[in-house]
Each structure stands twice: as C-alpha cells, then as structure tokens.
Amino acid sequence: MDDVDRTIIAHLSQDARISLAVLARRMKVARSTIQARLERLETTGVIAGYTIRLGETARTSRIRASVLLAIEPRSQAGILSRLKAIAQIERIHTTSGRIDLLLHLSTNSTAELDEVLDRISVIEGVRSLESLVHLSTRLDRAV
Template sequence: MDDLDRHIIGLLGADARISVATLARRLKVARSTIQARLERLETNGTIAGYTLKLGDAGRQGRLRASVLLMIEPRTQAACLTRLRAIAEVERVFTTSGRFDLLLELSAPNTQVLDQVLDQIGSMAGVKSSESLIHLATKIDRAV
C-alpha cells in the first residue's frame, strides 16, 4: 500500500459514499487510476466494505495505538476537523474523566506513527497527550 492508497482510504474513511470522479479530482489523478486502485484494494482484501472496514490484508503489519488527548475548552470542533484530515486516525471517541478525546490510530511503521503523534501533539488546542502502543491482541470481540 502506497501513499495514494492511504489517501484513497483516508478520503473514503471520511465519506464512504464519495464518487470515483470526486476522488480522482481531489487526488489529482485519472479516474481510471482510482478505479483500478479500488478494484485492487477490494480484491486483495484491504477494503472489506464501504463503511470503510480494513480487512486482514489492510491491517496486517500495521502498528496500532491509542492516544488520549486533553484539549483546550471550546476547541473540540476545530480539533476534530484537523483529526479527520489525518488518514492514520481511524476512530475518535469523547471520554469522561481527565482526558477529552480517545483516538485510535493505525500506521504502517514507527516513523509514520511518530510523525502522526508529533502532528497531533502540536495541533492548536491540544494541551497534552498520552500515547499507548498496542502490542498484542488477547481478546477481540469486535464485529
């Protein structure tokens, strides 16, 4: 999976109903290129559905992390807008307690994960963050 594939997945993650033509315009590539990429990602199991669910081939070998964010008051909407633009951010939850947001990240390697964590930590409105790298899955009942 290369950068174009990651950008396609990021845009589909934000809007799984986006058209192939719109994807091509936004990514500045030919419509046929997007169509071919989507077919390949579907065939090899990377894209398992259009709610955007990554299949085993898409998750295999990826680093996963949870990030707890404490944000400035009244900056949640702006922070969420910026987080939506980061392809490695898969889910964001609001939380109770000390932290305001819980992020689930997935990255292909430690360098990308480190860059994403730096990007998130330096965002306007972020007071502090705590990162937890996932090591092994012991129980997984998610559908």
C-alpha cells in the first residue's frame, strides 16, 4: 500500500458511497487509476467490503453494552462458536490480562439485554461475566 491507496481508503472511510469520478477529481488522478487501485485493494483483501456506520440518532433507540468474559483455559473455541450464534453480539475481541474476551452487544431493550447476558453466563467454560452498559458516545473515531 502506498500513499494513493491510503488516501483512497481515507476517503472511503468518510463516505463509502463516493463515486469513482468524484474520488478521482478530489485526488487529481484518472478515474481508471482509482478503479484499478480499488480492484487491487479488494482482490488482495485490504478492502473486505463496504458498509454503513450508524449515527447517534439511529443508535439512541438501542441498548448497547460491553461484556467482559473470563473463561476456562482451552475452552475458547467452544465458547466462540456459541457466542457467534447470538445475533445481538456485534463484535468479539480476544484480550490480554484478567479478561479473555470483550463482547460488544446491541439490544432493543434492557429485558433483551438481560436475557442475552443470562444466555452467555450459562455457556460451559464461562467463569465470570461483567457487563458495562453504554450511556452516551463522547467520541467515535471508528472507521
């Protein structure tokens, strides 16, 4: 990846719907150059897909939480397969330190959140669970 590729990615991170023509004009390069670069970035897996990022207005009706899990040694594979089946879990990260997994959840209500937490807590190999309900977003630099 060079500076042109990084600039393309930066523009797409701000607006994934930007047209090739507009992107080419902003970058002062040929449209065919942008198209070839995008195809290469997609083929090599640098760009895995295009998506939307919901604004605060769309997220305010959702209950969001982070869940910290400590798990039994050598139980991660089984736990991950069970967690992936829970639709309300948006992201799962492995971590270092006393916590083994960090989950990001989004539900329609506190009752639904409570039900999901109960489902997670009874998965074989889960030693402890701590949930942190998100109240408001003060900064979001996620791409």
